[in-house]
Amino acid sequence: MILLLNFATLVVVGLYQWCSRKAIKFQxxxxxxxxxxxxxxxxxxxxxxxxxxxxxxxxxxxxxxxxxxxxxxxxxxxxxxxxxxxxxxxxxxxxxxxxxxNPRQLASLGLEASLRAHLLKTLENTQVCWSLECQQRLTGIPEEMAVAAFRITQEAVTNMLRHAQAHNLLVRLQRLPEGLSLMICDDGLGFSPATDPGREGQRGMAGMSERIDQLGGTLSVSSQPGKGTRIDALFPWAPRALKRASSPKVLE
Missing domain, CATH: 1.10.287 (Helix Hairpins)
Structure with a gap:
């Protein structure tokens, strides 16, 4: 009987520990x-x-x-x-x-105006010629999407200033049926993108990937030493807002 009680106790303790581990385990x-x-x-x-x-x-x-x-x-x-x-x-x-x-202007000015203000402030005392293209109104963009697009652009511009020695920068925002498209392109020194940025010390690129993954989007980086860098990010619309948010509103 004592052996059975001890065995039952071990089973209960084991199940409790297993459930505890499952409760705190995150994907x-x-x-x-x-x-x-x-x-x-x-x-x-x-x-x-x-x-x-x-x-x-x-x-x-x-x-x-x-x-x-x-x-x-x-x-x-x-x-x-x-x-x-x-x-x-x-x-x-x-x-x-x-x-x-904390770019407070995102809520009041919107993504395009906030990015334009950031680029103007960040690049005003540099030799970089920059352009921000956006031919559509970006009304109805979810806050988390706008923050992610702003942060990715912010990180890309910082990396460009630190490492690329670029003379020209192009940032393009597009409202597509499948989501918000962000393209960042410079003519700097370029680099060899890591297959696993986090493990290979490219923390800025790893942060970009984490932000886009959080929203279920895609990120591609095209770069070679001496040939500049191009970053393409696509933020998909949430299913409930897909029809409303993806309808194009071209500026006149």
Whole structure:
């Protein structure tokens, strides 16, 4: 009897442990989705702290510096002016970083205008000639799709500036029957795309793949050393919104 009780106890404990493991086991795609969501939430939190806390402190310091400058002797005003200019530059940088971490304009301006503003700001002091093509209205784009397209473009442009030495950049958005198409093309140095970017150290490309996989889309990267880079992403419409969202609205 004791042996039977011990055996039954072992069976119960084994079943409990097995069920516990099953309960916390995530599929790879589900885990990737959760990690991306955590990453996006953390970006939003950091953006709020930069904008609301650090931004307000810098603004207060700038106002105090301007107040002090008006009351200092002439021989000290130049030093105070340098301090105020430094605070202005720092405040502008903080706002830029906050906007990169959390592109608030996506909700108000939409994807096309947000991308145009980002490209204008990011490339204004570079030698890169860029173009953003979008011949259709992108109304009705789901938020998660717009965020993914923005982040992929953001990462591609950052990689281009760091590594490609490109002179020209083209970004194209198209509303297709099957989904939203994003194409990013540059004439830079190019590279050899990894078959498994995450394992081979291409973290930016791995992040792009994870974002597109999260939405069930496709991503292709065409590049060779010395021949530039082209990235094509397709974000499929959700079934319930397929008919409404895929109807083309050509700008007149």
């Amino acid at each position: 790879p795609q589900e885990l990737a989705d959760r990690l991306l969501q955590v990453q996006e939430n953390e970006r939003h939190r950091l953006s709020r702290e930069l904008h609301d806390d650090i931004g307000q402190l810098l603004t207060a310091a700038k106002l105090q510096g301007e107040w002090l400058q008006r009351r200092l002797p002439q021989d000290l005003q130049n030093h105070c002016s340098v301090l105020c200019n430094t605070l202005n530059e720092t405040l502008a940088k903080v706002r830029d970083v906050s906007a990169i971490l």
